[in-house]
Amino acid sequence: MGLFDNFDPTLAAHDLVQDLKWDPELRQQFEKDEGSVLDRYALRPAERQAIEQRDFRKLYDLGFHPYLGGQLARLIYGNDVDGAIRAVNKLVSSLTGKS
Amino acid sequence: MGLFDNFDPTLAAHDLVQDLKWDPELRQQFEKDEGSVLDRYALRPAERQAIEQRDFRKLYDLGFHPYLGGQLARLIYGNDVDGAIRAVNKLVSSLTGKS
Amino acid sequence: MAELVYAAGIPHAPTLVGLFSRAPAEVQKVVRDSCDALVQELDAARPDVLIVFANDHLTNSRISAYPDFLIGMAAEHSGPHEWFKPWIGCRDYSAKGDTAVAEALFRGMTKRGIRMNAERKNLNFDDNISVPTVLMDLDKRPVRVVPVLQNTTVPPYPDQRRCYAVGQALAELIRDDLPAGLRVGLIGSGGLSHEPGGSRYYFIDEEFDRWFLDLCCSGDHRRLLDELTIDRMEAAGSGGTSELLAWVVVMGAIGERPGRSFGYAIHKEFRCGIGAVSWSVNGHVAGRG
Amino acid sequence: MAELVYAAGIPHAPTLVGLFSRAPAEVQKVVRDSCDALVQELDAARPDVLIVFANDHLTNSRISAYPDFLIGMAAEHSGPHEWFKPWIGCRDYSAKGDTAVAEALFRGMTKRGIRMNAERKNLNFDDNISVPTVLMDLDKRPVRVVPVLQNTTVPPYPDQRRCYAVGQALAELIRDDLPAGLRVGLIGSGGLSHEPGGSRYYFIDEEFDRWFLDLCCSGDHRRLLDELTIDRMEAAGSGGTSELLAWVVVMGAIGERPGRSFGYAIHKEFRCGIGAVSWSVNGHVAGRG
Numbered sequence: 026m027g028l029f030d031n032f033d034p035t036l037a038a039h040d041l042v043q044d045l046k047w048d049p050e051l052r053q054q055f056e057k058d059e060g061s062v063l064d065r066y067a068l069r070p071a072e073r074q075a076i077e078q079r080d081f082r083k084l085y086d087l088g089f090h091p092y093l094g095g096q097l098a099r100l101i102y103g104n105d106v107d108g109a110i111r112a113v114n115k116l117v118s119s120l121t122g123k124s
Numbered sequence: 125m126g127l128f129d130n131f132d133p134t135l136a137a138h139d140l141v142q143d144l145k146w147d148p149e150l151r152q153q154f155e156k157d158e159g160s161v162l163d164r165y166a167l168r169p170a171e172r173q174a175i176e177q178r179d180f181r182k183l184y185d186l187g188f189h190p191y192l193g194g195q196l197a198r199l200i201y202g203n204d205v206d207g208a209i210r211a212v213n214k215l216v217s218s219l220t221g222k223s
Numbered sequence: 224m225a226e227l228v229y230a231a232g233i234p235h236a237p238t239l240v241g242l243f244s245r246a247p248a249e250v251q252k253v254v255r256d257s258c259d260a261l262v263q264e265l266d267a268a269r270p271d272v273l274i275v276f277a278n279d280h281l282t283n284s285r286i287s288a289y290p291d292f293l294i295g296m297a298a299e300h301s302g303p304h305e306w307f308k309p310w311i312g313c314r315d316y317s318a319k320g321d322t323a324v325a326e327a328l329f330r331g332m333t334k335r336g337i338r339m340n341a342e343r344k345n346l347n348f349d350d351n352i353s354v355p356t357v358l359m360d361l362d363k364r365p366v367r368v369v370p371v372l373q374n375t376t377v378p379p380y381p382d383q384r385r386c387y388a389v390g391q392a393l394a395e396l397i398r399d400d401l402p403a404g405l406r407v408g409l410i411g412s413g414g415l416s417h418e419p420g421g422s423r424y425y426f427i428d429e430e431f432d433r434w435f436l437d438l439c440c441s442g443d444h445r446r447l448l449d450e451l452t453i454d455r456m457e458a459a460g461s462g463g464t465s466e467l468l469a470w471v472v473v474m475g476a477i478g479e480r481p482g483r484s485f486g487y488a489i490h491k492e493f494r495c496g497i498g499a500v501s502w503s504v505n506g507h508v509a510g511r512g
Numbered sequence: 513m514a515e516l517v518y519a520a521g522i523p524h525a526p527t528l529v530g531l532f533s534r535a536p537a538e539v540q541k542v543v544r545d546s547c548d549a550l551v552q553e554l555d556a557a558r559p560d561v562l563i564v565f566a567n568d569h570l571t572n573s574r575i576s577a578y579p580d581f582l583i584g585m586a587a588e589h590s591g592p593h594e595w596f597k598p599w600i601g602c603r604d605y606s607a608k609g610d611t612a613v614a615e616a617l618f619r620g621m622t623k624r625g626i627r628m629n630a631e632r633k634n635l636n637f638d639d640n641i642s643v644p645t646v647l648m649d650l651d652k653r654p655v656r657v658v659p660v661l662q663n664t665t666v667p668p669y670p671d672q673r674r675c676y677a678v679g680q681a682l683a684e685l686i687r688d689d690l691p692a693g694l695r696v697g698l699i700g701s702g703g704l705s706h707e708p709g710g711s712r713y714y715f716i717d718e719e720f721d722r723w724f725l726d727l728c729c730s731g732d733h734r735r736l737l738d739e740l741t742i743d744r745m746e747a748a749g750s751g752g753t754s755e756l757l758a759w760v761v762v763m764g765a766i767g768e769r770p771g772r773s774f775g776y777a778i779h780k781e782f783r784c785g786i787g788a789v790s791w792s793v794n795g796h797v798a799g800r801g
């Protein structure tokens with residue numbers, strides 16, 4: 026409930042996550058030098074900061090799509106079966122403020 | 125009336141016209157060697173024949189979109205202000221069977 | 224709470240540019256008078272931004288992925304698209320865009336349950352935006368433009384009731400989502416009767432056109448919605464006349480207001496009936512009444 | 513006049529594959545029993561083609577151009593998409609497609625006023641198609657697959673009434689547009705309750721799930737349409753539970769028929785409620801009654 030209240034389809038971070046999923050090379054670069062990838066997207070300052078700080082709560086408050094949030098967490102914390110568990114836990118603790 | 129009764133959005137010829145509009149090189153090749161361009165598209169035999177014979181009536185009966193029909197006529201008969209008049213007349217006479 | 228200060232419906236037949244000089248004097252006069260009046264009213268209204276609804280002539284999307292609406296979010300809108308240039312026979316232009324308003328439009332329509340596509344890159348403009356831009360010198364005026372390309376010809380497309388509802392949502396969006404003090408103009412670009420690509424390419428339905436212009440001026444939107452059906456528009460020129468759905472979006476946004484027309488011209492070689500309408504919205508906030 | 517011979521609703525949680533071996537025995541049993549039953553019925557029904565409605569997890573389209581429905585017209589459907597492979601932890605597959613049926617679907621929906629996108633290339637498949645395919649070995653069975661990726665999470669998306677109407681159009685299309693003698697099966701892939709990417713990622717709404725499974729089995733579609741609202745699904749897990757709209761399309765196509773469920777499993781680590789339903793359609797032509 027309410028996950029979509031602020032949904033903002035214009036956030037450039039949506040395209041960032043899409044491109045990372047579709048482009049293995051971009052993914053590699055994201056791991057090696059995240060800033061250089063973020064530079065390519067017209068992220069608003071708060072949007073960029075939220076990504077850099079792994080602050081999913083802030084990112085969602087800006088209107089980020091939660092499904093892409095889950096995928097971003099996997100891009101950051103791990104994308105295999107066990108990596109996903111790590112990603113889910115990190116995501117949930119950022120969203121709830123508990124760890 | 126009835127121009128859309130048979131409309132078939134799956135015709136590959138629709139993509140042909142779109143690509144010709146978007147790609148000047150393809151357009152050049154179409155003028156020089158039409159067959160080699162048609163080869164690239166999964167046209168049904170009747171669809172290809174209709175294009176080769178400039179038979180717009182047949183093409184429309186197969187479900188071709190009339191707006192793309194007008195554009196195809198310009199791609200074939202001329203696309204400047206006067207070419208368009210020629211194209212319109214050719215198109216209309218193919219569709220009505222009169223010349 | 225932005226203000227709606229201008230609303231007009233205008234045709235975009237490319238022949239208005241390319242074949243203008245060959246048209247009879249009385250036809251030229253209707254075109255010229257209409258443009259002059261529209262431009263005078265526009266200058267008096269001083270909109271900061273013009274949202275222009277105009278159908279895409281299959282110039283941006285494939286039939287296999289055809290959107291109902293496509294918002295141009297670019298900072299500048301340049302045209303015409305290369306292939307349409309010789310056909311229209313018009314000059315190049317580069318109109319100022321308004322990314323912030325375009326984004327608010329995308330965001331606000333999404334929130335209101337209306338699916339629109341949006342694109343940051345320069346769209347491909349055919350006669351839809353190009354003809355009004357050069358006829359009204361929009362690129363030379365102090366106004367920013369947000370184009371919304373509309374599907375009025377690839378089935379299935381939104382009918383008159385849906386387009387009117389989109390206009391009503393737009394009015395709400397202008398009132399509630401756009402910044403206070405922003406002066407907004409609306410243009411519906413398309414029509415009148417014509418059948419591009421059809422066997423009646425040279426057909427113009429004068430009776431329909433005059434009826435439609437009168438209806439637009441009357442402000443009777445119940446009749447508009449009951450009578451301006453897709454079937455009726457198809458009968459008046461298949462695949463082309465339905466471009467008037469862009470005018471319906473504008474009428475949905477302004478509500479029932481009288482309009483004025485600047486004459487009607489019928490000239491077979493234009494392959495399209497010619498007439499324009501502007502509606503009295505000056506100083507009124509969008510919405511019915 | 514094709515025949516509708518099979519209809520089922522099934523979940524596609526990737527954890528059903530990747531975390532299956534770590535689940536308690538009684539949970540494994542529900543999953544295994546459901547799959548066995550679904551596969552047995554499928555083999556008995558002998559469909560020539562399976563049309564699978566399943567939401568796209570933002571794997572094929574950008575948010576700025578998100579279609580309600582996207583038909584896969586390829587001759588083969590290979591997956592999973594590279595990035596989703598380690599996450600699902602499933603084997604590669606290449607299922608036979610059916611270009612002719614996919615084209616008829618695109619053509620027939622267009623004719624019936626329902627906008628769908630269509631793509632000839634291999635789509636990117638995430639858990640939507642991949643999980644049912646490997647759980648039911650669809651690629652190893654003598655059946656062709658037509659995937660229809662559905663938007664159930666990018667606002668605005670079609671609600672339960674719209675999805676039901678799409679199903680009704682589908683029934684008509686199967687009856688009137690597909691070749692006589694063709695045996696058609698339908699699968700809705702998605703759900704049950706879950707909230708992927710949300711703060712309630714580990715939440716499963718058992719009460720909702722059991723209510724929904726009962727409702728599916730009851731065949732009471734008036735209640736279904738009145739009560740399975742987007743709000744209700746959002747409350748049972750935001751952004752994920754609404755995947756059940758794919759089941760609603762199937763129910764719209766088959767009309768009010770009883771179904772049977774094969775048990776329900778709740779296992780927090782699956783991050784999704786688990787249950788499946790199959791409906792009795794064997795030998796009946798699509799449509800109400």
Ligand SMILES: [Fe+3]
Nearest residue numbers: 235413414466
């Ligand atoms: Fe036009």
Ligand SMILES: [Fe+3]
Nearest residue numbers: 524702703755
């Ligand atoms: Fe899912």
